[in-house]
Amino acid sequence: MTTSALPAPLSSLGAPSMPHLVSTANALVAGDKGLLAIDESIPTCNRRFARLGIAQTEQNRRAYRELIVTTPRLADSISGVILCDETIRQHTTDGDPFATVLMNAGIAPGIKVDRGTQPMAGHSGERVTEGLDGLRERLTQYVALGARFAKWRAVFTIGETLPSRGCVQANAHALARYAALCQEAGLVPVVEPEILMTGEHTVTRCGAVTEDVLREVFSQLHTQGVALEGTLLKANMVLPGSACPIQPTVETVAEATISCLRRVVPAAVAGIVFLSGGQSGDLATTRLNAINAADRQPLPWPVGFSFGRAIQQPALTIWGGQDTNADGAQSAIRHRAQNNQDARRGEYARTTVLAPT
Template sequence: HISGVILYAETLLHFHLAPVLIQRGIIPGVRADTDGYPLPGSPPGSGEVGTQGLDDLYDRCVTWREAGARFTKWRAPFLVNEAGTLPSPAAIEAQAGALARYASICQAAGLVPIVEPDLDFSGDASLQTSIDAHVKVISAIYAKLAIYGVLLEGTLLKPSFPQAGAKYTGPKPSPTEIAAATVTVLARSVPPAVAGIVFLSGGLSDAQSTLYLDAVNKLVAAGPAKEPLAATAAEALANSKDVEAGVLRTLASRLPPLTFSFGRGLQADAMTRWVAGDHKGAQEAFAKRAEECAKAAQGK
C-alpha cells in the first residue's frame, strides 16, 4: 500500500535506507526545504513565513540522487483568514516563486519535485473562503512553474484539503462538502498535465483524513455526468455558488490520480504504540492505516 517514503536528508545519507526501500518496491524521496523565516512585506503581526532551502539545492539534489532518492518535496505554508487579508500578496508571490525555483532545480538534477502548498486551517475562514484561497494560491504556483519552465508531467502536487478553519463559528462542513470543495479547487487551478495529486493530512485526525480522501475518490469513481457538456456548463452557470452533482462528477473525472501522502495521518497510532514498547502492535497499526488509506484512495 506504500509506494514512496519521504525521508530527512540526514536519514537518507547516514542510515543508507534507500537500498532497503528499493528492494521492497518503495521509492525513496527526501525533504528539500529547511527552516521558515518571518516574511518581509506581509501584514505586521500576521505571522506569515517564507520557506528556506534554495541555497546549494542543486548540489544537495545531486547528492540525494546518488544516494538513491528519486523525488523531493518542498512545503510552503500559507495562513488563511475570513477577512481575506491572508494569504497576503507578498506571501503568495514569495512562496509560489520559491516552489517554482525549487521544482526547476530538482528536475535539472533528475529528481521529481512534489510541490506542497499547505494552507493553514487554524483560523476563522469559512469553507468558501478556503476554496477561494486554495484556487488563488495553486493558480499562482502553476503560473510561476510555467515561467521557470518546469515540466508538469514530471511533478506531483501535495495540497491540503480545503476546509473551514478551527475558529469558524458556522456549521462544520461534511466529508461530502469537503470533497465537492476539493474537486472544485483542483479543477479550477491544476493543469491537466500534472502527473498526480497526493494529499497531505496536516492537523487532521486519522478518521478525518481518510473520510475526506474517500469522499473525493467516490466522486471520481462515479464517472462523468451523462449530460452533454453544454448542459453541465449551463447547470454550473445557473448554480454558480453551489456547483451541482453532475458538474462535480464531470470535473472529478478529469482530474489526475488522487492519493495520499500522510505523515501523522498514517503514523500517529503506530508511533504511540512504538513509544510504549508495543513494537508488534505498532507494525499492525501502521499496516491497518496503510490499508485504510489505500482503500480511500480508490473510493472504497
C-alpha cells in the first residue's frame, strides 16, 4: 500500500471541501499505518493511574500524554492520534500545543467529540451516546485547535433480547448526525458503533448483531447525506462474549469478521479501523494480522487499527508516573505500534496467545 501525505490544514485552504475530506481520510489509512487513541475521559485515565499507584492529577495526565505524542518515530506507524478535550488544549513542557507537535511529525490530530453514554430511557440495560447539543460550535473550536478528524462512539450490549430496535436506531441516528456535522466543519468523521464483548454470546450471535447495527448505521448515514468517501468506520471484530465457554480460533474470528463486513460495509467507505474492545494487545494484533493475511482475497477497503489501551498499556506500566522511565515507555509505544503496522501487512510474528481481558 502506498503512503499518502497529510493534506494542508483547513486554515490554509479556506472553506471545507469534499476533496480535502477524502484526502485526509485516505491519508489516515495509508502506508499500513493506524490510529492511536489517547482520548480516555479524565475519570477513565484516573482509574488506570490509580491501579498503578500514579497520582491522579492534571499534571500527570499531561506528562503522560506528552510522553506519547513526542515518541520518536511514532509517525512511522501511526497516522493519527485521537485526543480528548483536555488533551487537545494541553502543551508540552516547551509550550508547544500537542496538536502542533503531532502535525509537525506528520501525524493528524483527532478529537473525541461525544460526551459519553447515558442510560436510555425506556430501554433497561441499554445506553445512548450524548453530545449533539452544541456540537457544531465545538467542532469549529476543535478545527481552530488543529483537529483534522473526529470520533463518536456508540455502544451496544448483546443480551437475550438486546440490542433493541430502539437502541440501534437512536444510536445510529446520532452517529449519522455527528458525521454530517463533522463533514460540514471539514473534519473526517470516524464512526464507531461498538458491540461490547460483555456477556456469554457466541461469535455467530455477535456477527448477526454487528451486521444488523451496521446496516442501520449506513442507512442513517445515507439519510443524513454523509459522504462515505470522506468517512472512516471504527468497527469491532466479530468476537464471542468474554464469558462465552467457546472461544474460537484466530482464523475463525478473522473469517467471521471479514464475512460480516463484506456484506454490509459499502466499498465507498475510505477505510475500516478496528477497535481492540478489551482484547489483550497481543490478541488484538494477532487477529488483525489474520484479517490481513496475504492469502485472502483483497478487501474493498483498507483495514487498519485504532487501538488505545492495546498499544498504551505496556508503556503506562513502564512509565509509572516517573519521568526517568520515559524513554522505556516510548520504546514500548513504538514497539506496539510497529507490531500493529506489521499486522496490517499480514506480517506480524505471533509469539504468544493471550486470553481476552
